[in-house]
Amino acid sequence: SQQGEEDPQALSIQEGENATMNCSYKTSINNLQWYRQNSGRGLVHLILIRSNEREKHSGRLRVTLDTSKKSSSLLITASRAADTASYFCAFTGNQFYFGTGTSLTVIP
Amino acid sequence: NAGVTQTPKFQVLKTGQSMTLQCAQDMNHNSMYWYRQDPGMGLRLIYYSASEGTTDKGEVPNGYNVSRLNKREFSLRLESAAPSQTSVYFCASSETNGLLEQYFGPGTRLTVT
Numbered sequence: 279s280q281q282g283e284e285d286p287q288a289l290s291i292q293e294g295e296n297a298t299m300n301c302s303y304k305t306s307i308n309n310l311q312w313y314r315q316n317s318g319r320g321l322v323h324l325i326l327i328r329s330n331e332r333e334k335h336s337g338r339l340r341v342t343l344d345t346s347k348k349s350s351s352l353l354i355t356a357s358r359a360a361d362t363a364s365y366f367c368a369f370t371g372n373q374f375y376f377g378t379g380t381s382l383t384v385i386p
Numbered sequence: 387n388a389g390v391t392q393t394p395k396f397q398v399l400k401t402g403q404s405m406t407l408q409c410a411q412d413m414n415h416n417s418m419y420w421y422r423q424d425p426g427m428g429l430r431l432i433y434y435s436a437s438e439g440t441t442d443k444g445e446v447p448n449g450y451n452v453s454r455l456n457k458r459e460f461s462l463r464l465e466s467a468a469p470s471q472t473s474v475y476f477c478a479s480s481e482t483n484g485l486l487e488q489y490f491g492p493g494t495r496l497t498v499t
Binding site: 305 | 487489
């Protein structure tokens with residue numbers, strides 16, 4: 279069964295706009311991570327938030343975590359065409375799980 | 387520093403054939419992982435090795451075997467390939483099991499006819 283899901287499945291925005299994607303999970307976690315995958319490539323780690331943290335920033339990325347709701351969100355501010363990719367949440371429960379991913383298209 | 391490397395990049399097999407996917411990392415990481423990625427499913431963990439000499443089943447281990455040959459290398463074997471194993475396979479490594487970021491290889495695209 280799918281342990282993590284993301285929404286929306288696909289998102290298309292104009293360059294300069296903000297992009298928000300959400301992740302919901304079913305298990306108790308130690309931490310939650312976000313990864314980016316460009317088409318045809320492996321995944322690249324973006325940011326990690328621990329279960330006792332509520333918000334974390336890294337450059338144009340802002341991640342929030344609500345363990346009571348078992349959910350996290352990733353905000354990319356001032357998006358660029360180069361941000362076009364698929365974004366996955368990943369989390370450690372009794373094993374390591376990935377969400378289903380959000381496909382982001384940033385239109386120049 | 388190559389990071390995580392995988393061979394081959396592409397492979398076509400007939401049903402019933404066997405093959406081994408190779409993975410190596412040069413970051414001195416303790417933990418290594420094999421995932422498969424199917425459309426709309428995200429990545430699913432097949433097997434992992436928390437440290438040299440240990441291997442454990444992940445979410446979808448059926449039809450696969452693994453070998454942690456040494457600290458650098460972690461191979462995935464399909465003994466009798468089935469069309470349901472058509473997928474993109476990714477190897478990853480991390481310093482410790484599941485607690486820190488994982489580094490991914492470029493993937494192997496496998497088609498079973």
